[in-house]
Amino acid sequence: MLLLILTENNEALDDEIEGAGGAGHLPRNPDGVPTRGACKQIKTSRIVRTTREKIRVLYNSVSRRATSSRVHSLLVHDIGAIIRSHCPMNMCYWRSISPSEKKDLMDEITTNFEISSKDSRLANYINRLYNGRYREFKAELSAYYKLRKSHEDALANPPLEMLDRGIDQWVELCNHFNSDKFKKASSVNIENRSKKKYNHRTGSRPLSYIVEEMAVDVMPTC
Numbered sequence: 001m002l003l004l005i006l007t008e009n010n011e012a013l014d015d016e017i018e019g020a021g022g023a024g025h026l027p028r029n030p031d032g033v034p035t036r037g038a039c040k041q042i043k044t045s046r047i048v049r050t051t052r053e054k055i056r057v058l059y060n061s062v063s064r065r066a067t068s069s070r071v072h073s074l075l076v077h078d079i080g081a082i083i084r085s086h087c088p089m090n091m092c093y094w095r096s097i098s099p100s101e102k103k104d105l106m107d108e109i110t111t112n113f114e115i116s117s118k119d120s121r122l123a124n125y126i127n128r129l130y131n132g133r134y135r136e137f138k139a140e141l142s143a144y145y146k147l148r149k150s151h152e153d154a155l156a157n158p159p160l161e162m163l164d165r166g167i168d169q170w171v172e173l174c175n176h177f178n179s180d181k182f183k184k185a186s187s188v189n190i191e192n193r194s195k196k197k198y199n200h201r202t203g204s205r206p207l208s209y210i211v212e213e214m215a216v217d218v219m220p221t222c
Contacts, residue, residue, distance in 0.1 A: 026140045026159050041078045044112040054114040059122040075113065079126075080133040082108045084161060087134060089141065090169035092176045094134040105130065138173075142186075145177045 048054055087105055091097050106126060109115065116122060141159065148154035151174065158170040176182055
């Protein structure tokens, strides 16, 4: 059996907008640093097909981290793919999505992962990952909205990632992005980020994994 022990810790924009007159993919990485495209769950499907076993997920209550950063990445990327493909985006916040819709979305991850439904700590961990990926996708949609010429232009040109969800979801999301409440919160967040003296950048791997590996490297051997 392929045993993968996972724990806590969180968290893709595509091509540039194709033109002012038509819908396009979400803008990817405003800093211009090359990044991977959106995950389509291909890697985990290949693992399950090869091993003929689902990837088993266990919660480590001591470290509260995945023991393997690679395995953690597989889980997070698949959740991101589920959010992009199936999650309703008209609720504005993950916490606002109905319990039944959340259950349907969380059931999707069990296609390739074996996750115990009896472990509440594991369920909370998975929920936090979904929340993080939801916020990330929403931020990408917000970036797309801001790149349009106007609110009306954004309404008329939804990104391709939103077309299958129906125009009503995009309209509600645009109205959310255009609200005074959202604009105020966005301005506060931008100001807070500008006050940071140091930006910690470790790529897609959580800093906790890097720290743990450094600790192992310096441990004395008997």
